[in-house]
Amino acid sequence: METTEVVLQSSEAVIAHIENHATPGGVILDPEQRRLVEEITAFLHNAATAGHTAKLGQSGYFVYGPPGRGKTWLMTQLFETAPYPAETKRQVHFHDFFRGLQRQLGAKTSTREAIEATLQDLLTGTELFFFDELHVHDPGSAVLLNRLLAAIAEHGIPTLITSNYEPEGLLQEPAFHHVIEPGIKILREHFSVLTLDGGTDYRLQHVSHDAGFASGRWLVVEPGHTPAQTLRAAGLVPPEPEEATTVLEGHRVLRALAARGRQIWFDFADLLQARSVTSDFMELVEDYDQWVLTGVPKLSNTDPASRQRFVTLIDVLVDRDIPLTVCATVPRTELSHTEEPPPDLFRTMSRLALLGDH
Structure with missing residues (x-):
């Protein structure tokens, strides 16, 4: 099978690309954003070379912080410039994820079958996964997320996740918080959890x-x-x-x-x-x-x-x-x-x- 050649870029080259393409006039990344780009760029390059995240000791990055701090924007840029063939990259928004499950529920006889079919659709042929704007407020969503995170770790797929919540802040309702705890454990043990909050809401600028x-x-x-x-x-x-x-x-x-x-x-x-x-x-x-x-x-x-x-x-x-x-x-x-x-x-x-x- 023919493979697409990918090019490894230095973190400085990635930063220059992001700054030059952010707006017509360009922007300058703040120190927190630069640190995040440098660290994740190195991880993605190492993962592309290793071929499996198990060799790296982590599955990816979970980046959280208040709205407008550039999480989705930065991670999208890193995702797009990552050294993987375009056809092997999969970017999924929270709502698309659960819509896929709803479609499978209509065709399957059990929730377990629907969850497994949803995960297979998402991860088959995927070499880089980006889950944007993760938020969980009900037990059903938590069960599906737990299974997704376990599958990511099991298959060794490098993964980027953004959220407004730190892992322990997911599914905050006390009566149901225990449901998400297996997922939190995976995030803490298999992902680098970083905060992005430079104090500026960039949605109000540029x-x-x-x-x-x-x-x-x-x-x-x-x-x-x-x-x-x-x-x-x-x-x-x-x-x-x-x-x-x-x-x-x-x-x-x-x-x-x-x-x-x-x-x-x-x-x-x-x-x-x-x-x-x-x-x-x-x-x-x-x-x-x-x-x-x-x-x-x-x-x-x-x-x-x-x-x-x-x-x-x-x-x-x-x-x-x-x-x-x-x-x-x-x-x-x-x-x-x-x-x-x-x-x-x-x-x-x-x-x-x-x-x-x-």
Whole structure:
């Protein structure tokens, strides 16, 4: 079988590449970021040469820290420049991982079979694995993650993981935390666990509003104005009542204010107070790459399930880099004022800061 030749680069060459390609004007990595790049570059080169992480005494790196510190950005750059053939690299986002399991559950007779099939799909032919934005808030997810981490260590696949949580902070609910403990043990014994927190939220710097999620806007309906007036003032055409439609027919019917080609309009209540699930959002982003969400209230005025769906929706849209325009009753700074914030709301607020104000 013919193999693709790969080229080993020094850590300084990788750093230069990252700094030169980060933005049109380039950036300078901070000391913590440089240290991380140097250490992980050396590991990836050694792993590529050894062919199996067991010879290195570790499976990879688990990098955690607050939102916006450059974890995903840096690890993506390291993943892309790593000395492995492109066809053997596998990058998976948290939500894609569990969507794959849901697909397998529909075809298999048992959860065990579905988990093994999901892992086989993920890891067969994979020589470098990148699991982005790991977070676990329920026992079912913890069981699957435990099995994934065990398989990674067993197969000797070099792996990069990012998270907002240190290992012991995963699945914080006391009644269920014991379920994730086998996974935490694997992370501590087989991975180098590093913190990335230089104190700067880089999402608020070097932001281009020309394309992707950051090209969206956060519009506030001011006193004395209607949502329709606010939308028109921003150059948008509010949907007419006759444009209302249903999406995901035959699956889970959701009401949309309008579906205009690749643009979809939803009211907060119709999308997030309905019994929508993560797989619905992921299916919708395949068909619609421009989103408008209206009627967004202060989260304290919504139920806990709706708040969690909002967090999940923003995760999916950011991961797919899909523009989002929000028409809300409150400024972003007041959105999160609630006594019962959902897990990961801090990450959502960091991401919403990318949106323009007009």
